[in-house]
Amino acid sequence: MLEPLASRARLHLGSSIGAPLRVVNRSPTVRIEVRQSVERAIAQLGYVPNRAARSLVTRRNDSIGVAIAEPTGRIFGDPFFAEVLRRIGAGFAARQLQLVLVMSQSPEEERRAERYLTRGHVDGAILFSLHGGDPLPEHLQSHGIPVVVGGEPPHGVRVSYVDSDNHGGAFAAVKHLIEQERTRNATITGPLDMPAGVTRRLAYHDALRAAGRTPDADLEESGGFTREGGQRSMEVLLQRCPDIDAAFAASDLMAAGALSALYAAGRRVPEDVAVVGFDDSIIALSTQPALSSVHQSMVVMGRELVRQSSGGPPTGKN
């Protein structure tokens, strides 16, 4: 085990604790011979500064927590998370910060994750996939922790967030289907306790109405943002309305599930049924045929999440 610098390096150096620590912290005001001698001793001892002692003074942890309150099955199935985490992980690394991911499978684990985030382990937090009136963002903020939410937070939650244009994107997707002269446009929605689910569904309604049509509840089914949910939803929709000729799925993962159901039912895509997804993720490319999808810029979303959670400078674009 390692010991504090005070008690070890000092012995090797015959000097006070000041010099070694100045070397560790890359202070420019250290004589070169002293620096080299100290560096040799540090390497030899395998000395590592005590982070708790440092954090106690600096009040920084050099890490940012990312919390996703979803079952791992859903986190790990959806390329949206893989992509956005990849981006923000790289963004934090460039700022000398470590991204740490905390996941929660149950209310008990959610409480534990909240404790972790509020008890001084991280310098900031990014929250994904907030449902209903989750109090987590406000709890974290009341503890003075900078918080940013990925995606629009539930109504009434006062917190910064970064999101794509859910309404505009979904509206354009449905409009595109209508312009193909499709007459029976279904939708597979996300969870309706999440703004992304609600807003994309609303845009589907608005696009129908803009084309002079009336939304029909029979043409809607909730797919819960999962592949299995998308598949099941399409099965239900086909049974209820066999004349469906178009579908807007609120995520690529659900669209991929819907494609499976369509193939199993012997429908051709897009000849018999046109399908559009949302995310424009890797999944949209890997289906047969490649899926049309609403693009979300992970580059922009990742960049803004990093900036806002670590208190960085504003960027040129918004």
Place this chain on the structure above:
Amino acid sequence: MLEPLASRARLHLGSSIGAPLRVVNRSPTVRIEVRQSVERAIAQLGYVPNRAARSLVTRRNDSIGVAIAEPTGRIFGDPFFAEVLRRIGAGFAARQLQLVLVMSQSPEEERRAERYLTRGHVDGAILFSLHGGDPLPEHLQSHGIPVVVGGEPPHGVRVSYVDSDNHGGAFAAVKHLIEQERTRNATITGPLDMPAGVTRRLAYHDALRAAGRTPDADLEESGGFTREGGQRSMEVLLQRCPDIDAAFAASDLMAAGALSALYAAGRRVPEDVAVVGFDDSIIALSTQPALSSVHQSMVVMGRELVRQSSGGPPTGKN
């Protein structure tokens, strides 16, 4: 912002710092009136103990790091990780520990993750998906951090690990195919810089030899433990050896990819080509038809990883 207990609760309580801290730490030796009064003050102040100060004394962080040195794409695509992380997350929660996941996309991010793990943020570490001669386990151990590896570590790395019986499982799978009178048994291997890849391939060879057959390099293709790799491998295999009638894939994800390639080529499964996977994960159930697969007990693996990384007591079984 919150202030230390010393300066705030004391004012409210007119007592020394001792009593409030005894309440926070659930010491049983506090008079009930004092406890209640302190609890009220704590709730009112929103007081939270300073973790750095506590850690400085206790030398504990109440969290365990899990490191997976793979692109997020691979981590998030494979249900093996979702399942094992779900298990160990629950296991740590039951021990009042928080699981934090650190991922690395590049050598630079790997170094940063190593810094994070060695610089006193965690009380232990679980490492997955080690390649080649990764020095991470030994580096962590030299810093006094308990380390356990999920899956057999690369040759020569001295570290505790938890693994399933790769050879036994793969051997049984291939034997099963041979007993179905399949004559052209292919395999899609994992990466050959990972013991799980090497050992499952070796078992495939051993099972063939045990049946009096000679391994044929034309019947092997590396799928890198990804869905796309499995699909590509099967395409290559079908082109090279159109008479294949069986395949053992070293993971379910690769098997699922292989199924796609088989369907695209017009082969029926299992009539024309029998396929067996490895993991017995959710994917094995969701393919059409359900995939045969070698079972790995995530319950046992998760339990043992938790136990060994947090220094728990031995369990009854091994």
Place this chain on the structure above:
DNA sequence: CTGAAAGCGCTTACAG
């Protein structure tokens, strides 16, 4: 450029 003091906010003995 370098040394030594003060202080970060807890926990841990140890008196009362």
Place this chain on the structure above:
DNA sequence: CTGAAAGCGCTTACAG
């Protein structure tokens, strides 16, 4: 059961 001291290992001024 409760109070007050010592100490964890750093960083941050502040003298020299």
